[in-house]
Amino acid sequence: MNLRLDVDVQKLEADKLRKGKNKAEEELDSLKTDYKKLRLSMRTTGLGKTLEQWQVQVRNKALKKRLSESQKEEGELKDRVVELEGSLRQRRSRNSVVELKVSLSKIEEMKGKIKGLKAALQNCDVRIEHLKAKEGRQNEQLSYFQNQVRDRDHVMGEAVVQIREIADHLQALAIQADTLSVKYEL
Structure with a gap:
């Protein structure tokens, strides 16, 4: 913001300087013309000056004084422009230093965040390895239980088959026992 103001001030001062210079040059040209007329008039009329000639001479002196003041002001404005340009360069370099410091602090902050993220990533990797190992053990246990x-x-199926065979055999024995008991009773 200050830089813009400085640049605007510099532009305004440069414009003012240019206008003053142009005006001074115009007045100088006018003075030169009036001076030539005065010299010519003095030559033709001798040393006696008319009121108009005295007015021209007074006006010429006033214009010369204003020209001198304008040139002095122009020099001061040029010095001010040089001073403002130096100030602008200093502020730009200070701003660059400040921006670099801010960038460095952001870089350091990012480095800290990166370290934290790397540590979190390593913890996650360790947890993943632990979970994979646990999954492997659980898969082994599942396979074992299956x-x-x-x-x-299979054993129960064989037991059921054997129980049926025994039941069939017992039934056959019961039938034989009934048959035998009927035989012996008669």
């Missing part, structure tokens, strides 16, 4: 259930189902 095999046990299969074995138990």
Whole structure:
């Protein structure tokens, strides 16, 4: 914001300087013309000056004084422009330093965040490895339990078959016993 104001002030001062210079040059040209007329008039009329000639001479002196003042002001304005340009360069360099410091602090902050994220990533990797190992153990246990259930189902299936065979055999024995008991009773 200050830089813009400085630039605007510099532009205004430069414009003012240019206008003053142009006006001074116009007045100088007018003075030169009036001076030439005065010299010519003095030559033709001798040393006696008319009121008009005295007025021209007074006006010329006033214009010369204003020209001198304008040139002095122009020099002061040029010095001010140089001073403002130096100030502008200093502010720009200060702003650059401030921007660099801000950038460095942001970089350091990002480095800290990156370290934190790397640590979190390592923790996640460790947890993933732990969960994979746990999953492997659980899969082994599941397979073991499935095999046990299969074995138990097989044993129970054989037991059911044997129980049926025994039941059939007992039934056959019961029938034989009934037959024998009927035979012996008669």
